[in-house]
Amino acid sequence: MLADVIDLLACPHCGSGLDLDENVVMCDRGHSFDVARQGYVSLLAGGSTPFTGDTAEMIAARADFLDAGYYDPIRRAVAEACADTAADPAARILEVGAGTGRYLAAVLDALPSARGIGLDVSKPAVRRIARSHPRTGAILADAWQRLPVRSASLTHVLSVFAPRNAAESHRVLAPGGVLLVATPTPEHLRELVSLPGMVSVDDRKTERLSSALSGRFERADRTDVRFTAALPRDALGLVAGMGPSAHHMTSEQRAQLLATLPDPFEVTVSVTVTSWTRVAGTGELSAP
Numbered sequence: 001m002l003a004d005v006i007d008l009l010a011c012p013h014c015g016s017g018l019d020l021d022e023n024v025v026m027c028d029r030g031h032s033f034d035v036a037r038q039g040y041v042s043l044l045a046g047g048s049t050p051f052t053g054d055t056a057e058m059i060a061a062r063a064d065f066l067d068a069g070y071y072d073p074i075r076r077a078v079a080e081a082c083a084d085t086a087a088d089p090a091a092r093i094l095e096v097g098a099g100t101g102r103y104l105a106a107v108l109d110a111l112p113s114a115r116g117i118g119l120d121v122s123k124p125a126v127r128r129i130a131r132s133h134p135r136t137g138a139i140l141a142d143a144w145q146r147l148p149v150r151s152a153s154l155t156h157v158l159s160v161f162a163p164r165n166a167a168e169s170h171r172v173l174a175p176g177g178v179l180l181v182a183t184p185t186p187e188h189l190r191e192l193v194s195l196p197g198m199v200s201v202d203d204r205k206t207e208r209l210s211s212a213l214s215g216r217f218e219r220a221d222r223t224d225v226r227f228t229a230a231l232p233r234d235a236l237g238l239v240a241g242m243g244p245s246a247h248h249m250t251s252e253q254r255a256q257l258l259a260t261l262p263d264p265f266e267v268t269v270s271v272t273v274t275s276w277t278r279v280a281g282t283g284e285l286s287a288p
């Protein structure tokens, strides 16, 4: 619920702290934001963004696929990495690009005194995030703009297959805070992404991640999650429909392509979960 995390949020216009009164979020200077009937609040800096995030269909496919349990080992690795680095049991966690909110929910289940902010730029996503866990508050915001979160207020920032803004993650984390990043390796779903028309992951992501974080974070730990899964046709349809290929192919085109494959179809799941500790340095002086 928003009320659980309101003290961690900041006004996107002036940076002041926020209060929640009934269905309105307000700052000291009188900027106000209506809470949507689905329970999230839009805190977009400047009121707009060029990004729309994942579509309702992609978010629904992702929710169904995650509920079917195929990615549970990833969810466990993220929850364990978070619990292992939570010096303070009352952890304050932001998931950027939270999608369905299911990774954040797994983390909150592992840490019963923790609370979480699920941030996404997609409206269908924040609607789901708002009901994903009782200790999660959902906000609509753009990960590439200044985050509507108070400086040095958090113990963890999570990014699971999602954008990450190194400077802003550094600003919102308290000293010693942890940035947890789950990224696909070049092997991830390789059997699927090598099919004509499907989009592959960028295999230089890990390298780029290290250079973006260097100076602000030190790598603390790394877990490789790698396994094969025999996906029945419906699960294969969901995984194809929730990923980047969904932006490039219609559902009919995907169904035609998948119909040519064996049922079940075996895919490789390969994801790296890294934890980075915030270090004092770049950005420290610019944090208000």
Ligand SMILES: C[S@@+](CC[C@H](N)C(=O)[O-])C[C@H]1O[C@@H](n2cnc3c(N)ncnc32)[C@H](O)[C@@H]1O
Residues within 6 Å of the ligand: 051, 052, 053, 054, 062, 096, 097, 098, 099, 100, 101, 103, 119, 120, 121, 122, 125, 141, 142, 143, 144, 159, 160, 161, 162, 163
């Ligand atoms: C691949 S999905 C991952 C969702 C979730 N973390 C998961 O693994 O199930 C990426 C998410 O990032 C969101 N997203 C994309 N661009 C964004 C931006 N600029 N700001 C915030 N969220 C963004 C999308 O809407 C989507 O929900």
Ligand SMILES: [Zn+2]
Residues within 6 Å of the ligand: 011, 012, 013, 014, 015, 016, 027, 028, 029, 030, 031
């Ligand atoms: Zn304000």
